[in-house]
Amino acid sequence: MSIFEYNGSAIVAMVGKNCFAIASDRRLGVNLQTVATDFQRIFKIHDKLFVGLSGLGSDAQTLYQRLVFRHKLYQLREERDMKPETFASLVSAILYEKRFGPYFCQPVIAGLGNDDKPFICTMDFIGAKELAKDFVVAGSASESLYGACEALFKPDMEPDELSEVVSQALLASVDRDCLSGWGGHIYIVTPDEVREKILKGRMD
């Protein structure tokens, strides 16, 4: 059994018209036993930048602490927020630092860059970046998510439609994965607001 599937997770980020959505499930388990049903895997770095950390829960939290720390140092030095592209490179570098004793996390990064262009990206657990134009997925439900997103995605969606599509894709996918589920957590980020929603889902 893979260490990446020890706790179970499902994360998806999708691009819309001048906006993006990032969503995750809420389950934390130990193999097949559910331990918590309100677990957070998506973290806010600043108003227009979010990171989702799939994989091992403890490494996700440790990694998040390091990322916040590095982002705060950046803010103090530069007196501005990090661009998503820069942040992705930072995450990649931090992961590769631990090339031979890695964090067992697959991150998903989503943000609004200059002139509010949406940016999404994922990488493997040692920092190999993959930039995508449409959507990225991660976690133990990633295969289901690929299928669902590939079928439901269309380009240039408005925030409301994007929210619906991502929610449907997430809930459909986690119902076919034993290790993720128990509802979802979704952020829809537009240039002037962040909408946060808690989704109810099957409790098995």
Next chain:
Amino acid sequence: MTKQQARFEPYDFNGGTCVAIAGADYCVVAADTRMSTGYNILTRDYSKIYKLADKCMMASSGFQADVRALQKVLGAKHLIYQHQHNKQMSCPAMARLLSNTLYYKRFFPYYTFNVLAGFDEEGKGCVYTYDAVGSYEKVGYSAQGSGAKLIMPVLDNQLKSPSPLLLPAQDAVTPLSESEAIDVVKDVFASATERDIYTGDKLEIVILNVDGIRREYAELRKD
């Protein structure tokens, strides 16, 4: 260093994806026509759908040599059945026969993943889905093979029929019309082909309804 020797490997995996959907008065069975081994494509035009009886089709992915052997065994058993009973086997009977045939080889299994589709005694569409050793279930729709994990959540979401995940089990024929069901099948295969290297080339769709059996083909990505 211990001595190494060449060993006989009885199994291969040829990939492929099968989907079946049951409606009130029709059935749709679909499979891609790619046959692969490892990173190689053996052929782009290989049918995975087999007619077992007048109102009963089987789609199989996995190891195609085992699939052919299984089809031959079922064909032979059905021929004997026809001689003894002077009629075609019903789909539920064929479903149990397939299960028993698979379980008969429990300790040297047919490496095949099957879906069976046809009509039940009442003339309603029915789908049976299997594992490699004969465990089976009657469902309203199913996907098997290399792209099943990508397709199944989409079917759950789009077919609007009670999901097989719901308990207690419900009669789960889709309320969709025949042409809508065919469109869904084309869409899910197009999606699976984007991400699954073992699915692609061409889609073979077999439609069973009151008029009989009809075949359709649709193109899929060839990379």
